[in-house]
Structure formats: structure tokens, C-alpha cells
Amino acid sequence: MTPRHSYLALPLLLLAACGPAKTDDSAKGPVTVAIAPYAGGPLKISNDGVGPITSAVAFDLATLKLLFPKAKVEQAFLQSGDGPAQPIITLEQDNTPLAEIGKRDEGDIAYVRVEAGDARGPKDEQLLAKWGDLGFTADQCRAGEGREVNMTICVRPDAPQVSYVFGVPGWTKPELPPEATLKAKGQLNTLIWRPAEGAVVGAA
Numbered sequence: 001m002t003p004r005h006s007y008l009a010l011p012l013l014l015l016a017a018c019g020p021a022k023t024d025d026s027a028k029g030p031v032t033v034a035i036a037p038y039a040g041g042p043l044k045i046s047n048d049g050v051g052p053i054t055s056a057v058a059f060d061l062a063t064l065k066l067l068f069p070k071a072k073v074e075q076a077f078l079q080s081g082d083g084p085a086q087p088i089i090t091l092e093q094d095n096t097p098l099a100e101i102g103k104r105d106e107g108d109i110a111y112v113r114v115e116a117g118d119a120r121g122p123k124d125e126q127l128l129a130k131w132g133d134l135g136f137t138a139d140q141c142r143a144g145e146g147r148e149v150n151m152t153i154c155v156r157p158d159a160p161q162v163s164y165v166f167g168v169p170g171w172t173k174p175e176l177p178p179e180a181t182l183k184a185k186g187q188l189n190t191l192i193w194r195p196a197e198g199a200v201v202g203a204a
Helices: 061-067 177-183
Strands: 006-014 032-035 043-046 072-077 084-092 096-103 108-113 139-143 149-157 159-167 189-193
Touching: 043 189, 061 084, 072 108, 149 189, 177 189
Parallel strands: none
Antiparallel strands: 006 032, 072 084, 084 096, 096 108, 108 189, 139 149, 149 159, 159 189
């Protein structure tokens, strides 16, 4: 069986729907969903997730090793600002960083950050693409803060879970650069996917 046709079954814990509780025992228990592991090639970032990672996947080292069988999957900690170091999981394949995965306090995935390799955005955008070539307007963007200070964050209306992080060389002001500056200097450095609030959490 080739990697393209191999599938991984992950149990999902379903959140209870609003309204009266159902008493049908057949509705209880995990649901099995087939997910194709990532073997290589372009890593697709869409509104639904990053490669095999969706909102149904837990922040779990063993699960991510199954989803990325050819990658080096390691747990680490990220220090950002004055707060405590936050747990992350890093993915590396063929000596290239694939992704950094953050954790929410609730234990599920907070974000997946991709800044290297053959990554493709929702409209097949590639890293290092120019802001002016991707069809954004200034009203779809904001000035970055914290880790993205001096950068520009843009979001497409049809893919609200994906943030496009543009570097603008020489820009050090707290506000959004003028559109002319973005067109002249803006370069796509990072794609960040965040699951929607209240997403289902997978269990490894």
C-alpha cells in the first residue's frame, strides 16, 4: 500500500449538541474518520486545516507522528514575551521545518504555523510571494503585534481561519503600512491556521 492510499483512523470526541440530551446509546462513543497521512510534496493550508491536521486532531505527539510518519516530530517550549514558556510541537522533514504547532489551555491545537518549505495557501499561494500579486486590499489587513510586530497580517473573507503574515523590510511603525509600500515591499513569510472556536478535539 503506497503512502498516498494509506489512511489513518482517528477517534473523535464529539461535542454534545445544544438542546435535550439524547438517550440513544448507539449515538455514544468515538467516531472513526479516515485521514491520509502526509508523505511529502506541497503542504496545503486551507480554512479546514494544514495537510492532515484539522480541528478534529488533538495536540498530541503520538497522533502527529502518525499523521506525519516521515517527519521528525518533537515537543519543545516557546518563550514569547514575559509570560511562561508555552508547549509547542515542531515538525521537520527532509531537513526542512514543516510546521510549529501551538497548544490551547484546553489541550487542543491553538495554531499551526508554517514558514518554510513547499507550503500552499488556500488559493495555492506560496511563501515569498509578493503582497501585490496575491489580490489583497489594505482593508483585509492589520498591523502585527507581539511575535508579528512590524509585520502585516492579512485574512481572506473566504478563509478566515488562515492568516497571511507579510514582512515589509524597513517598516518599524506600529500602524499598517500604506498600500503602496505593501505592494512594493510586502513578502509572504508565514501562513498560520487557527481552528474555529469550539472545534471538536481528537483523541489519540
